[in-house]
Amino acid sequence: xxxxxxxxVVITGSALEPCRPxxxxxxxxxxxxxxxxxxxxxxxxxxxxxxLAVLAFHGGFGCPGGFVGVDVFFVLSGFxxxxxxxxxxxxxxxxxxxFWERRIRRLAAASVIVIAFVIIAGWWILLPKDYQELGQSxxxxxLLAANFYFWxxxxxxxxxxxxKPLLHLWSLAVEEQFYLILPPLLMMLKRVAPTRQLxxxxxxxxxxxxxCVWATPRFPESAFFLxxxxxxxxxxxxxxxxxxxxxxxxxxxxxxxxxxxLGLTAILVAxxxxxxxxxxxxxxxxxxxxxxxxxxxxxxTTSTGVGRLLAVRPMVFIGLISYSLYLWHWPLLSFxxxxxxxxxxxxxxxxxxxxxxxxxxxxxxxxxxxxxSGRLLPTRxxxxxxxxxxxxxxxxxxxxxxxxxxxxxxxxxxxLARLEIPRPPPDLRKRTLRxxxxxxxxxxLGYVVPSESAPALVVIGDSHADALLPVVAExxxxxxxxxxxxxxxxxxxxxxxxxxxxxxxRDYQQVLIQQVLDSHARHVLIVGxxxxxxxxxxTAQNLQRTIRALRERDxxxxxxxxxxxxxxxxxxxxxxxxxxxxxxxxxxxxxKEYATAQARTDGLFAAVGGAGVRILDPxxxxxxxxxxxxxVGGHPLFVDDDHVSLAGALALRPILMPIFDELRVELxxxxxxxxAR
Numbered sequence: 001x002x003x004x005x006x007x008x009v010v011i012t013g014s015a016l017e018p019c020r021p022x023x024x025x026x027x028x029x030x031x032x033x034x035x036x037x038x039x040x041x042x043x044x045x046x047x048x049x050x051x052l053a054v055l056a057f058h059g060g061f062g063c064p065g066g067f068v069g070v071d072v073f074f075v076l077s078g079f080x081x082x083x084x085x086x087x088x089x090x091x092x093x094x095x096x097x098x099f100w101e102r103r104i105r106r107l108a109a110a111s112v113i114v115i116a117f118v119i120i121a122g123w124w125i126l127l128p129k130d131y132q133e134l135g136q137s138x139x140x141x142x143l144l145a146a147n148f149y150f151w152x153x154x155x156x157x158x159x160x161x162x163x164k165p166l167l168h169l170w171s172l173a174v175e176e177q178f179y180l181i182l183p184p185l186l187m188m189l190k191r192v193a194p195t196r197q198l199x200x201x202x203x204x205x206x207x208x209x210x211x212c213v214w215a216t217p218r219f220p221e222s223a224f225f226l227x228x229x230x231x232x233x234x235x236x237x238x239x240x241x242x243x244x245x246x247x248x249x250x251x252x253x254x255x256x257x258x259x260x261x262l263g264l265t266a267i268l269v270a271x272x273x274x275x276x277x278x279x280x281x282x283x284x285x286x287x288x289x290x291x292x293x294x295x296x297x298x299x300x301t302t303s304t305g306v307g308r309l310l311a312v313r314p315m316v317f318i319g320l321i322s323y324s325l326y327l328w329h330w331p332l333l334s335f336x337x338x339x340x341x342x343x344x345x346x347x348x349x350x351x352x353x354x355x356x357x358x359x360x361x362x363x364x365x366x367x368x369x370x371x372x373s374g375r376l377l378p379t380r381x382x383x384x385x386x387x388x389x390x391x392x393x394x395x396x397x398x399x400x401x402x403x404x405x406x407x408x409x410x411x412x413x414x415x416l417a418r419l420e421i422p423r424p425p426p427d428l429r430k431r432t433l434r435x436x437x438x439x440x441x442x443x444x445l446g447y448v449v450p451s452e453s454a455p456a457l458v459v460i461g462d463s464h465a466d467a468l469l470p471v472v473a474e475x476x477x478x479x480x481x482x483x484x485x486x487x488x489x490x491x492x493x494x495x496x497x498x499x500x501x502x503x504x505x506r507d508y509q510q511v512l513i514q515q516v517l518d519s520h521a522r523h524v525l526i527v528g529x530x531x532x533x534x535x536x537x538x539t540a541q542n543l544q545r546t547i548r549a550l551r552e553r554d555x556x557x558x559x560x561x562x563x564x565x566x567x568x569x570x571x572x573x574x575x576x577x578x579x580x581x582x583x584x585x586x587x588x589x590x591x592k593e594y595a596t597a598q599a600r601t602d603g604l605f606a607a608v609g610g611a612g613v614r615i616l617d618p619x620x621x622x623x624x625x626x627x628x629x630x631x632v633g634g635h636p637l638f639v640d641d642d643h644v645s646l647a648g649a650l651a652l653r654p655i656l657m658p659i660f661d662e663l664r665v666e667l668x669x670x671x672x673x674x675x676a677r
Contacts, residue, residue: 042299044319045310046292047076049264051322053271055329055356059349065274068288070171071233071281072267075292077175078237085183086241089190099183101380103176104387105372107323110363111172112390114327115141118165119397125335127419127575128406130163135401137166142395144180146173151225160569160640162337168330170225177227178234198242205235209286216282218504223281230281233289240293244300256298260306263294324360324368332356339576341586342567411579418575421639422646435488437508444484445515448473451482454520456663459485460493460512461527463643464562468527471649471656479660481667484519486512492528494542495549513546516555522666523556523659529642530562530601540604547608557613558659559605563644563652564594564619564628570638571645574631588627594619614658621651 050069057066088094115138122134133153140149147170154161161167189197212229215222223229251259270288278284299307309315318325332352336344370376377383401407408416435446445458448469459465459472466487476483486493491505495513516524526546533539550557566573566589573587589597605615622628622637630637637648644652 040299041311041316042307043076043080043296043310044322045312045315046072046295046319047322048315048318049267049310050076051318051325054326055353058330058333059353060343060346061349063271064276065271065278067280068267068270068274068285071285071288072292073171074175074230074233075237075240075289076296078178078234079240079293079296080237081179082182082186082238083241085186089186094183094187096183097380099179101383103179104383105374105377106368107172108387108390109367109371110324110327111141111169112387112394113363113367114331115166115394118331119394119401121331121335122165123407123410125338126406127572128408128411128416129419130338130406130572132402132404132406134165135398135406137164137169138398139395139402141166141169141173142391142398144173144176146170147177147225147227148173151221163334163569165331165334167334168326174225174227174230175234178231182234182238194242194245198239201235201242202239205232205239208232208235212285213282216279220279233281233285236289236293237296240296244297247297248301251298251301253302253304256302257304257306258298259294260298260304263291263296263298264306266291266294321357321360321364324363325356328359328363329353329356340568341573341582411575415575415579417634418578418636419571421571421636435486435508437504437511440486440508440511440515445486445519446484448483448485449476449481453482455482455484456522456667457481457483457659458516458519458521458524459483459487459527460516460524461487462491462493462529463487463489464529465493465525465527467639467643467645468560468649468652470646471653472525474650475653475656475660479664479667481660481663484521486515490532492530492533492539492542493526494539494546496538496542496545513549517549517553521555523558523663524550525558525560525656525659527560528562529565530604531565531597532642540607543604543608547613551612555612556662558616559608559613560616560655561598561605561618562601563638563642563648564589564622565597565642566628566630566638567641569640570630571636571640574636584631585627588630590626590628591619591623592626594623594628616655616658618652618655621655 050072053063053066053069053072055061055066056063057069085094085099118134119138122131126134137146137149140146146166150161150164150167150170154164154167186197189200192200208228208230209232212223212232215229216224267288270284270291274280274284295306295310298304299310329352332355333344333349336348336352340348367376371383377386435443445455448457448459457472457476459469461468465485466489469485469487472483472485475481488505488508491508493512494509496506496509530539547557566587568587570587574584576582577584577587609615622630632647632651635647636645637651639645
């Protein structure tokens, strides 16, 4: 078997740190031998492209697919770190202790400073629950498990994620988990022929990519946040170190030019062409990752036009501070979003990006560079001791924020009162929220009011339907209506085509509608966040298909239009308005804004109106004036910006009354007929 030569032209650095080589001298160990690595400024420029894309995406300045910058970082990281590790292993001077010393010198100080800043700023900005959750994320980061925490708590593209100031640390956790595994693995493989190493590592990467593609439509949050579906991106960089060695001297200049140009084009196409609705990572992640690999490979042995463009001094400078820039930009934007009613003004977002540049440059010059060079914390014992002490202190602070319930005593009673939202009884939710297709097959439709009679009413929908169940339960008990329900977050209960949507959701929808048809109910109420689903034409087709199936069984169909979606999280906005003296009316959408937002779904409902279908409009409950009503008697009518609270659900009672008027007549006639028999 032909052996692949080892790496030759390489570069120091990591995914979110500069490529420029630095000398680290420890008084407890001999000075390391001079690296043979050759500095490649174009890779710092590539890092600049990645971080600028992320900043533009988060700042709302175009680049709808700018989140792929993180994937560029991952591939760069795999290439840079594995090159260093492989060279040192081949020379017999690799040490895990030395490896982690370098990692700590390059990563720890800036992250500690940023987390400390977030804790201090959060004391003045974050309300108790959000401050408590901040503490939990700090503890998770201290354990290198931030990605697990955010996987459980939120989705990266969810609106609430913008209010989590340490959300961006998930990517650092993924990297560090990868580097807990990679160096020991390469050490175990050091006696294995390079070709076999390549086959093994490539096989693991292919398996990770296959899992990523399979998991993205089925478990999107897991695929996005967790290492098994992200490892292939860093392994792609690892494999590059073998490929570059094998192709040494074999690539012509035109081939290098073409490869680097295609690579940059692929990255830019992803940055401009992708969006929040792109299923990601999945197959879509291959485009920016392969583009990154093509640039690294194309510029590895010869200068190219793309390489020279990336190596201009401004791009190199941004690449050098990219790690700190990545760390600083998100907390600043997150706090700005937290303090804003609706989207923050572009000028304010731009100011936060500029502030991030200033803080990143200062952090790089006065904190990161001195520690990396050994001018600060020159010995290994001081470095490890300081890092351990810092992370311990931060973890203790995180635990304290959690156990103190976010230090609620910081706020006066009138602020805290806005955050006390009554919750529906737990037994009302336990069998209706987040049902899977398997649970639905096993348990069937969940009860609303327990009854031995066949249900007369079925309530189905997404999380908006779940929020409505308290008033449905109250009215069912009052009028003696047996009812069942099933809800699932972010899933309209509509029949869909075989090729549409996520397979698990499609299976759930098929099972759900079949159970509704088999329930012998008389009425079905469908509730959803209709404006939250992007494909209007597809939704209209699926709604027509569903209503047709229901009407064929003679079910009476009721559709509830979406409740008004407010400009911000209502309880949080009311509390901050009380604290900072803002006008609470600024939280509310106007009737004109609501009408504009509903224009999409008006056409949707118009296509399905007719005999046996009736549309209920919640707008009269909320629009007493031009602005939407969001609070009654000190009780918020919403739990966030679009889900009604218990008070909001009960306020919708008059809107639902026509359903129960008909049911009361029908059930009364049935009872009389049964008595006569």
